[in-house]
Amino acid sequence: MQTLSARIDFTRPDFRLRAHLRLPDSGITAVLGPSGSGKSTLLRLLAGLERPRAGCIRLGEHIWFSRAQAIDRPPSARAIGFMFQHYALFPHLSVAENIGYGLARGRERQRRVAEWIERLELAGLERRRPDALSGGQRQRVALARALAPRPRLLLLDEPFSAVDASLRQSLRLLLQELVSENDTSAILVTHDLEDARQCADRIGVMIAGRVRRLGESAEVLADPGDAEVARVLGWPNTLPVTQWAGDEACGTWGRVRLSRAPARAHEVVALLPDGPRPGAREGLEVEIAQVIEMGAYRALSCRLPDRTPLRLHLPRALPCPARGARTRIAVPPECVIALPARASVRFNHWSPHP
Amino acid sequence: MGFSDADLQAIWLTLRLASLVTVLLLLIGTPIAWWLARTRSAWKGPVGALVALPLVLPPTVLGFYLLLAMGPNGPVGQLTESLGLGLLPFTFWGLVVASVFYSMPFVVQPIQNAIEALGERPLEAAATLRAGPWDRFLTVVVPLARPGFLTAAILGFAHTVGEFGVVLMIGGNIPGETRVVSVQIYDYVEAMDYGQAHWLAASLVIFSFLVLLVLYSLNHRQALR
Numbered sequence: 001m002q003t004l005s006a007r008i009d010f011t012r013p014d015f016r017l018r019a020h021l022r023l024p025d026s027g028i029t030a031v032l033g034p035s036g037s038g039k040s041t042l043l044r045l046l047a048g049l050e051r052p053r054a055g056c057i058r059l060g061e062h063i064w065f066s067r068a069q070a071i072d073r074p075p076s077a078r079a080i081g082f083m084f085q086h087y088a089l090f091p092h093l094s095v096a097e098n099i100g101y102g103l104a105r106g107r108e109r110q111r112r113v114a115e116w117i118e119r120l121e122l123a124g125l126e127r128r129r130p131d132a133l134s135g136g137q138r139q140r141v142a143l144a145r146a147l148a149p150r151p152r153l154l155l156l157d158e159p160f161s162a163v164d165a166s167l168r169q170s171l172r173l174l175l176q177e178l179v180s181e182n183d184t185s186a187i188l189v190t191h192d193l194e195d196a197r198q199c200a201d202r203i204g205v206m207i208a209g210r211v212r213r214l215g216e217s218a219e220v221l222a223d224p225g226d227a228e229v230a231r232v233l234g235w236p237n238t239l240p241v242t243q244w245a246g247d248e249a250c251g252t253w254g255r256v257r258l259s260r261a262p263a264r265a266h267e268v269v270a271l272l273p274d275g276p277r278p279g280a281r282e283g284l285e286v287e288i289a290q291v292i293e294m295g296a297y298r299a300l301s302c303r304l305p306d307r308t309p310l311r312l313h314l315p316r317a318l319p320c321p322a323r324g325a326r327t328r329i330a331v332p333p334e335c336v337i338a339l340p341a342r343a344s345v346r347f348n349h350w351s352p353h354p
Numbered sequence: 355m356g357f358s359d360a361d362l363q364a365i366w367l368t369l370r371l372a373s374l375v376t377v378l379l380l381l382i383g384t385p386i387a388w389w390l391a392r393t394r395s396a397w398k399g400p401v402g403a404l405v406a407l408p409l410v411l412p413p414t415v416l417g418f419y420l421l422l423a424m425g426p427n428g429p430v431g432q433l434t435e436s437l438g439l440g441l442l443p444f445t446f447w448g449l450v451v452a453s454v455f456y457s458m459p460f461v462v463q464p465i466q467n468a469i470e471a472l473g474e475r476p477l478e479a480a481a482t483l484r485a486g487p488w489d490r491f492l493t494v495v496v497p498l499a500r501p502g503f504l505t506a507a508i509l510g511f512a513h514t515v516g517e518f519g520v521v522l523m524i525g526g527n528i529p530g531e532t533r534v535v536s537v538q539i540y541d542y543v544e545a546m547d548y549g550q551a552h553w554l555a556a557s558l559v560i561f562s563f564l565v566l567l568v569l570y571s572l573n574h575r576q577a578l579r
Binding site: 047048049074075076080081082084086088089090091092101102145146149 | 475476478479480481482483484485486493494497498
């Protein structure tokens, strides 16, 4: 098993990244985080495009970087595939030449390029230059180019950020299929939670240069670990707790009940935006500040009695209170979790049996 | 009227000199341009300024110091003598060396600009696709920076053809050895032979115009693509 393990210390004048992680050799790991958190830098460090100040990066037996052993393999010797945010296709080369760039010259190259062109439905575009392709086509060329040399690890930097929502869906599926077909593993840096939800086997969360949470997707999404990570993972509502009464958390904003009392008296409760419903007899008191139509649902910006903002998603089928209305919202206990404000960073490793 | 034998000799010498200097400048200037385009070193400023110096210096000043350096008491002169090559001033090879210095900025700057415009991304992409440094240079830098290399070659060649001050200081006026077209014209004017001077001077004007025309139309076509 070719586990990727990395212990990295990297500094720039305005930024420090310290990461300690271990990943298995299959499936997709999505790395989420606010912009400037160091996600792309982590990817570049793994690829060898940036050099750590200290640490060690290895894939299975192969040491890519080791400060102690004075090893620093260049990107060309790391058996990686890298898909850049804006693809970085070679503008002077055709589609076929771009895909074949990483392959050794010869008849074998022609055959493999033809296979990739067929697999990614690029037939008829072989001789086109990248500037004559659509966004989705460029993306498929970039994926084929990165995968053609059979990398052991595929690194993707915001690969879906430049295409529209309808294409994203099919590209996520394609990525999943390609990663499993080619028997490789992938690290996908994204700021879009949907990317992680839909195609990642594991999720990592980076904040301010640290990997704050890493684990199986379902596990991480259900238990972010702390309030800061929760916000990255789509828990927009975090409320400070001043007092616990058994399974009930109280604060200046009101009180909510959890499905069970937390093991420790955590400082924060996080509320999912999807479960709570307005128009209840009892529950949190809110004032509706804004209603935004989002298509399938309405996004409600509410204010709690102490002016703390609360965001709710209400299905279109349900009656919606008017802007400015005061109402109570019922919060089902399963929509609430208790969290520490900020957990200490532990060594982050993936393990198949948590 | 027409070109005299001496004119033809001067033209042939000039073309030989300019071609040789262009090739040497591309070989020497490319690594310098590469370094200047990509370094973050504090030496970038001083080295860049040194390379650009011939743009602002009177050719006689450059020629004067090159003459001293290549002379019997200069460091270059002592080196060439100890290697058994003799002294360089007033020889064809002396002209070659001087011209390389004199035309350096015209070759380095277009290549440097082209490499800077290229950015890091294509090179990084090539590196992640198993390309070593030499591969990256040949398959990414050269084709993408081609207009820069072309401009550099043409400007280097044309500038060498047009030089005068440095030639006089280093080469003097030896027929077949250092008497290039510009010096030949000067000789005609001094001898009040304006008709003969016209022939050479006008052909130099036409040549320079054609060179620039080719350069601009090539770059224009490249911009349209």
